[in-house]
Amino acid sequence: MSSKELEKEVKRLVHSNRYLKGYVCAVDVLMQLNFLSESDYECWQLGKVDYLEGVCSVNLEKLTLVNKLIRRYAAELNLESSWTEYNQTGKRLSRRLRFSKSGNKAIEEQYATHYVDKKRMEELKENRSSI
Template identity: 65%
Template sequence: MNNAALEKEVKRLVHSNRYEKGYVCSIDVLMQLGYLSQGNYEDWRRGRVEYLEKVCKTNLGKLTFINRLIRTYAIELNLKSSWTAYDQFGKGIKRRLRFSKSGDKKIEDNYSTHYVDVERVPELRENSPGIRKA
């Protein structure tokens, strides 16, 4: 997918996730784009993969571009940024998972930041009995 098409698709996914979930995060967008499979995501969450970028089916340039687009559209939509910890699933010692080979804080923060629609979340909670009330 070229950058122009990718930009349109990321924008559509940001709007779609914001409406359906009340938030946008890189993991969801990467999975919806087909760059991250459910199986590879689960392997990473269980600590079987050293860092997430290793199992993404695109290059680092595109991953950086996607994260930049998500952040840009989130700012345009006035979504609140919320850092989210990604810890290992499963039994045993829980460790913080890495997104990038370098472990650079800025890169890690770009992946782990969720962008929340503070107006949409209460509406979704009200309409969905299974969602925990704050």
């Protein structure tokens, strides 16, 4: 996938996730792009994988671009950034999960930030409660 095609697809996914879920997060976009499989994501959540980037099917350059594009389109939509803690699931002791090999704080924050449309979240909650 070329950079131009990736830009269009990330923009589409940001808009789609905002509408369907009320928020956008990197992990969802990576799975929707097929850069991260559901099974690899689950292994990471269980602590069987040291860091998420290690199981993504694209290079760091593309992963960096995806995060950059998510931030750009979230800003265009005036979505509110909200850091989200990702912790290991399962029976072992809970620990914070790593996204990158380096563990660089800025990179980790980019992956862990969700972009929220509070108005849309309220609409979705109202729709659920009226059903």
